[in-house]
Amino acid sequence: MAEIQRGILDKLKAWKENPRRKPLVLQGARQVGKSWALKKFGRESFEDMVYINFDTMPAMKEDFKRTKEPLKLIKLMELMTGKKISPTSTLIVLDEIQECNEALNSLKYFCEDAPEYAVACAGSLLGVALNRTGASFPVGKVDFMTLYPVSFAEYLRAADAQLYHSYQMIDEVMAVPEVLHQQLIDAYKLYLVLGGMPEAVSVYIDTRSWAEVKVVQDAILQSYSLDFAKHISNKDIPRVFQVWGNLQNQLAREDKKFRYADIQKGARAREYEGAIEWLCLAGLVHRVSAIGTPCLPLSAYKKDNAFKLYLNDVGLLGRKFDLDATTILMGDNLFTEFKGVMAENYVLQALVRQYGSQHYYWTSGNTAEVEFLLQDTGKIIPIEVKADKNVTAKSLAYYRKQYLPKLSIRLSALNMRKDDDLLNLPLYLVDKLKMFVGNFELNE
Template identity: 45%
Template sequence: MERTTMHELEKWKASRYRKPLIVNGIRQVGKTWLLKEFGRRHYTSTAYFNFEEQPEFREFFATTKDPSRILQNLMMASGQTITPETTLIIFDEIQECPDALTALKYFAEQAPEYHIACAGSLLGVALAKPSSFPVGKVDFLEMYPMSFSEFLLACGDENLAAYLESLDAVEPLPAAFFNPLYEKLKMYFICGGLPEIVLAWAEDQNVDEVQKRLANIITAYERDFAKHMSPKDYPKATLIWNSVPSQLAKENKKFIYRVVKEGARAREYEDALQWLCDAKLLVRVYRNSTPRLPTAAYDDISAFKLYLADVGLLRRLAQLDPSVFREGNRLFSEFKGSLSENYVLEALTPQFDAGLRYWAMDHPDYEVDFLLQRKNDVIPIEVKSEGNVEGRSLKKFKEKYGDAVKIRVRFSLANLKLDGDVLNIPLFLADSTDKLIGIALQELYGDEH
């Protein structure tokens, strides 16, 4: 299966400023497979070391920080050959060997001719801990679940993926493309983007197998809670994790601790919640008070929404049966359209550096699902999952902030269209949001955008 992240690895290899690389992402997102495939395609050889399966290798990093001695010991113990420039060295499950993380500094300073890439489960948690970390001496690459475009390629729909890639104008899509893309997106909502699940569907088209494997992955995540968290936080993390579908099913999706447990307070649950976010399993989207730059400066950290890292995981955790696939638009609108919102969040996150926020007003109630910072523009985004695409909150946002709002974006099941300053993007085109906004801004304001 092709991953767009492969292109980022190729740029890393070619960079004159290359440092040891840390690939971060949730468990089962395909980090190890990608690095091994990268080594197979672009290097003469690959030397692979797994600190969880081979704990004896950790000792080599505890006794010395000299790269030459470390590599010599690794080669002698493993029987693998390592040569500068032509061997990709993979340190997997590196969170199990903190000394190896520290050693990356010395590889960057003393042995830059060696190409080192690291991955690990719950690496975000390990990196969040105060320890001797090689600040400024490593490169980072964030790896996300497979996008809808990657899902199409994996399922043999290269023609549809190529069509999406070729779009260069904001104009309605022909039914010959719109209708099959709409149906394929339903299946993406069922499966999500974890490679094991996508492969299971692509090979056998067996929904029962998809259900079973998603359940197994969720169980593995929950075992990680027990294995890696403190005993006091483990039950709290489990309660938070299981509460996400019900939090998103509310009319107001703001995270409320008492939904987790009656009488729960933020200070009691914050550590468990932060662990889940550091593990990349949950994504926290803060409420933003005003659409100014930088958006992070106007966050209300007491108000936020929580989403899962993958739409398939959310559907499975919510116990939404795949049979909903056959019931018109219900898959997109179920529990207040939260699957659609989760999907849009996933699609937008890799495209833009600044994280997404949301905007809300009280008395009367208005809420814009997401705020997106693109270059020097703050763009309001609304996600509609039913036939009605009228957006009172999007309209209110424009009334309140006027000319500061250059464009508004609505994701829906309607066709691609620029209606005044409202850009309607079909949900299945979310991977192309940055490009489509650029085209629309140029059409509205000219070349400067």
């Protein structure tokens, strides 16, 4: 299968070289490529690698229950794998570590008593597991990274090296040559269908078959549902299924605000908040909270009872909508109804990769709404998302008139330009948004 060069590998190599490194916890949703990344990192950056999977090697759980001493654990892993573990040349990978709380807790002792050993762990539901372990987890004794679905830039690098090279050269606020602009718009539209789940991307690059991509995406959605039954208490399973099964209906509405009553008549927040929190911790959905008054810090002004829920991957959202690939690529009437939310989901994924998991949107009752508010170096930046070339909506103009931001951003299918404090970026450049914001601040 086609191999995708992931940016996480550079971060992993930097972690290895850091003299103050701690055991690494790699978080991320199921099937975003965590195991692949750690194994590739081990092959490329170390002489050898010891790989322990607590799901397929359950006997190792008993060994971690018997002792927390790193040297004893290393000896047990050597006996189990038949490999000598060197502190300078061996990577220890503990996969599906959420299946063994004792292994999670042992990271404290690796940090304190054996920091010379390179230990990296991963798991599909680590966010849930870390929340569950609470005080017993070695807070402050580990380094964290998060792996997300394949970005648009990573997809482009794997699918079209020449187009990716041209894309990488775009680093100034100036119109992109029209031929290149159209090629990148076409690639962006394709990515909306494909999304960023690594197997789906690899299958498409190898086969160009949308039917095979659909099979992969459906299997991933099914694996998520199986996790609900396996890892959630019986009393909470129905509510998680209800929220998960209703997400596309919530996003299909014009305002997209999450409404409990749409799940079940008479439903209340306290009944479903745990289910929503589980989906967020599992990395399957992203919550975007409403802000009425845009003041710093945004987290202090969010409305707890007003939010939107987006999926972790735009391709999976398209499958939940049951959109056909040609529907999106040809832009027919059916896709017209959904392209706004697809563009928003795509943009949010890029914002999460660059700025973390806390995101907000601005609303002024029924008057106006701006899709995202970004907090960056002491400034609040409104971000408007338009799925095509029609940018005549009044919400961003209303926000700018009310709050006079130093920088506003509009993402659309139009070419790049800057009008005073309004930066118009093509949607395909959202992976570079942080760079453009930084360049704007340097030129202030």
